[in-house]
Amino acid sequence: MARIAFIGTGLMGTGMAGRLIDAGHDVHVYNRTTSRAEPLIERGATLASSPAEAAIGADAIFVMVGDDVASRALWSGTSGILSADLKPGALAIECSTLSHDWVVELSEQAKEAGLDYLDCPVTGLPEAAASGLLTLFLGGAQSTINKAMPLLTPLSRDQIHFGPIGSGSAYKLIVNLMGSIQIAAAAEGLITAERAGLDLNLVAMALASGGCGSPQVARNAPLMVEGAHEKDVLFSTKWRLKDTDYGLKYAQKLGLNPEIGKATLNAFQAAMDDGYAASAETKVIEALRKRLPEAG
Incomplete structure (x- = not known):
């Protein structure tokens, strides 16, 4: 069982985090609007008061939000993920659809923080997220993908590796x-x-x-x-x-x-x-x- 931080519990994030809970993982969730995380709390997730709190000691950190502004705030802002006491070598799995420039910048920040970054945007509607039927577009080292695969499998029916970080995005x-x-x-x-x-x-x-x-x-x-x-x-x-x-x-x-x-x-x-x-x-x-x- 892995300890997982899942940041962003909108329509897509709720389905994805739910799959990880059902797979038996210890999932800690954060969402700016707390009420949107309640269905996951009822299923066994732990609610965090900040992205940093969710990320403390996590084996993997997933983020699924709407745009660069939200992603930047959650990773790099006050009480953001990168301000936490992070587990060395933890997976940083960014699933949001973001600008290519920010993905590259974020991957560098994650590396400096000792994280193993995976570029992982997804395709599929919320129903597919809840059913584990997403397709993942991966950018990163094969070793990172191998390490992440036990967590990616419950989320997806297909994973396409396009090349190095940034290529998935x-x-x-x-x-x-x-x-x-x-x-x-x-x-x-x-x-x-x-x-x-x-x-x-x-x-x-x-x-x-x-x-x-x-x-x-x-x-x-x-x-x-x-x-x-x-x-x-x-x-x-x-x-x-x-x-x-x-x-x-x-x-x-x-x-x-x-x-x-x-x-x-x-x-x-x-x-x-x-x-x-x-x-x-x-x-x-x-x-x-x-x-x-x-x-x-």
Whole structure:
């Protein structure tokens, strides 16, 4: 049994931490909003008053939060993980989708603190997190992955090792930018089909199973047709814009100038500007509807 610190118990983190509890580990949790950790406490986790308290003596430290700002505060801020009395050689497993620059900086800070860092962003919805069916995108030394594997296995059905630290996040930023483009393209396609007088339910079904289909299109096109932008929000406009921004900035860092990516960023920024931050990412269709010219 390992002593594990799990920092960040949102929709994804709750499912992941729950899997580690069920696997028999001693899990210490911290979340900025304490009430969101209560379901894990009821399952046997120990509540910590700070990230540092959770991390004391831990064999592995998992973090699953929304962005660079939250990750930086939890690792490096007041009472952050790196201020704790850490176990030498403990695993530092960062699962959040973060900018590539911060992942590299954080890995260096973790190394200086004597931690064994693993770049480990994930893909999958909260249901997959709770069922141990995530796919993990790994960046780090093979020896680190081997050490972490007994803890990664309860969380995932697949682990893909892309190379050294930062490469897992590089892939995650690439695939999330592509996902953003697919969602925005599906929204424009549905608006066009609407103007053409087509049955949108039929169009959504055909898109999901046709040559333009993808998991993003298959999941989001029917929700756009239904207009189900506020019910059971699994991924909001705020986080889709963040992922698009991080992905675009990483491509630009590599000397690229992704015009499709920039147009997609503008689409989700428009949805944010319209006040849809907490709505599902599918709400982008409403922002695009407002901005497309009227039919002649």
